[in-house]
Amino acid sequence: MNSRSTTILVVRKNGKTVIAGDGQVTLGHSVMKASAKKIRKLYDGKVVVGFAGSAADGLALMERLEEKLNKFRGNLLKAAVELAKDWRTDKFLRRLEAVLIAADREKMFLISGNGDVIEPDEPVLATGSGGDFARSAALALYRNTDMEAREIVEEAMKIASQICIYTNNNFTIEEL
Secondary structure, three states: OOOOOOEEEEEEEOOEEEEEEOOOEEEOOEEEEOOOOOEEEEOOOOEEEEEEEOHHHHHHHHHHHHHHHHHOOOOHHHHHHHHHHHHHHOOOHHHOOEEEEEEOOOOEEEEOOOOOEEOOOOOEEEEEOOHHHHHHHHHHHHHHOOOOHHHHHHHHHHHHHHHOOOOOOOOEEEEO
């Protein structure tokens, strides 16, 4: 899902996992806020997660993911699969309009209400309106430079913010 919502990007390289989200909130054709926080650390700081889409829905899904992480003792794959199953089958959750990206030190997943739990071939993953721009830039930097994960995320997000009108350059960045 690439909605007109935001940009979330995660990159893992040399033992570091870094996630970033921009801060822009739009309503129709207007910027309503420039400093929203769309990423969080969960499970005692061992998992990072970000959302694109409706803020209330994204936050509700983050809470559900944290419940699943607690239930499955931090097993991100199991938590992601169980959240995706609930999301598809629960009458309330089915209506939520957001996409999550969740990552720990070993794995990263895009989780959607369609039942998607997608782990990329390379440790670069993005979503949101600027997700394709950020992911393209991050993949190029990941493959062709010696930049560290944080540097790749920062530069790729800058590029996305220069291209996507629904993405600003007020980034929140978390690192594992």
